[in-house]
Structure formats: C-alpha cells, structure tokens
Amino acid sequence: MPVSTNTRxxxxxxxxxIRLSKGLSQEALADLAGLHRTYVGSVERGERNIxxxxxxxxxxxxxxxxxxxxxxxxxxxxxxQEDT
Amino acid sequence: MPVSTNTRxxxxxxxxxIRLSKGLSQEALADLAGLHRTYVGSVERGERNIxxxxxxxxxxxxxxxxxxxxxxxxxxxxxxQEDT
Numbered sequence: 001m002p003v004s005t006n007t008r009x010x011x012x013x014x015x016x017x018i019r020l021s022k023g024l025s026q027e028a029l030a031d032l033a034g035l036h037r038t039y040v041g042s043v044e045r046g047e048r049n050i051x052x053x054x055x056x057x058x059x060x061x062x063x064x065x066x067x068x069x070x071x072x073x074x075x076x077x078x079x080x081q082e083d084t
Numbered sequence: 085m086p087v088s089t090n091t092r093x094x095x096x097x098x099x100x101x102i103r104l105s106k107g108l109s110q111e112a113l114a115d116l117a118g119l120h121r122t123y124v125g126s127v128e129r130g131e132r133n134i135x136x137x138x139x140x141x142x143x144x145x146x147x148x149x150x151x152x153x154x155x156x157x158x159x160x161x162x163x164x165q166e167d168t
Contacts, residue, residue, distance in 0.1 A: 007140035007150045049135045056091035066091045067154035 007070065011055070012046040014069045018062050019044075032061035091154065095139070096130040098153045102146050103128075116145035 019029050026044065030037040034057060042048050043058075052066075059066040103113050110128065114121040118141060126132050127142075136150075143150040 007143070008136050010150075011136055049137045051133045051135050052092050052095055052139065053133045055136065059091070065155070066094075067151040070151035070154060071149070 006046075008049065009046045010072065011050065011069055012044050014071070014073065015040075015058060015062075016044045017073060018064060018069065022062060024062075029058070029061055033057040090130075092133070093130045094156065095134065095153055096128050098155070098157065099124075099142060099146075100128045101157060102148060102153065106146060108146075113142070113145055117141040 019026070024032070026040045027037045030040045033040070033054075035054065039048070040058075043050050043054075055066050055069060059069055062069075103110070108116070110124045111121045114124045117124070117138075119138065123132070124142075127134050127138075139150050139153060143153055146153075
C-alpha cells in the first residue's frame with residue numbers, strides 16, 4: 001500500500017532536500033527553472049497545487065528525474081565503511 | 085542524467101499501463117478517483133497539464149504511490165524460474 005503522506009507535502013519536502021543537496025538557494029533554483037522565487041517558496045511550503053509541467057521544470061533544473069521529487073528519500077548511499 | 089522523455093507523456097503512458105494492469109476502464113478509474121471520464125481520457129493523451137492533487141487522486145485510485153506514475157516501467161518482476 002502507498003504511504004499515507006500527502007503527495008503535495010512530499011513533493012515540497014523532497015524539493016527542498018534536493019535543492020539544498022545541490023547547494024542552491026530558492027532564488028537560484030527559480031532562475032534555473034524559469035519560475036519566480038516566491039512561487040518556488042510557496043511550493044516548498046506545500047501551498048501550491050503545482051502542475052506536472054512545472055514539476056518537470058524544477059526537476060530539470062535540479063538534474064533529477066521528476067519521480068525523484070515524489071519518492072521518499074532512501075538510504076541509497078550509506079556512510080562508507082573504511083577498510084582499516 | 086534524466087531521460088529526455090517529456091514528463092507529461094510519461095505520466096500518460098504509465099497511467100494507461102497501470103490502469104490496464106488493474107483491469108480498469110477509463111470510466112471505472114474516473115469513478116474511483118472522483119474525476120470525469122473525459123478528463124482521464126485527455127490526461128492519457130497527454131493533453132492536460134495535470135496538477136499534483138489530481139495525480140494523487142489517480143494514484144490512490146490505482147493503489148500505487150504517485151511516483152510510480154512518473155517512473156519508467158522496469159522489469160521488476162521477471163518470469164519466475166521453476167525449480168524442476
């Protein structure tokens with residue numbers, strides 16, 4: 001069964017996570033995506049019923065596939081165990 | 085790098101694939117999701133800039149996570165090898 005998390009909130013959370021992981025401000029991301037900074041801020045607060053076309057613009061600006069913005073973060077890259 | 089497929093077209097394709105895999109008509113899916121049949125048809129033709137809230141309604145009706153509607157189908161369940 002799908003998780004019960006609201007999709008809009010999940011998108012907001014993942015957008016912020018991935019944006020920060022790329023070292024981008026909301027303004028820098030907005031510029032890259034051709035969107036307004038205040039719009040990106042409201043999306044990150046889950047206030048906007050964002051369209052699929054704008055989701056794609058944000059994903060392209062972040063250089064990720066769009067579905068990554070709707071998938072819970074998993075521990076795909078655990079801390080490396082050093083061979084000592 | 086992300087695939088170059090247009091996200092809207094990918095969503096349309098995946099929606100149709102998953103709907104058919106569940107044995108649902110467009111009308112049955114529309115009823116389950118609380119949307120209009122003609123709207124679902126136009127989404128499956130990639131004509132609509134669907135919103136994240138409606139993506140969620142369709143995903144819930146199909147009992148999948150929303151991101152599955154934006155991810156290329158992979159061969160996650162290959163034919164089983166019988167031990168003979």
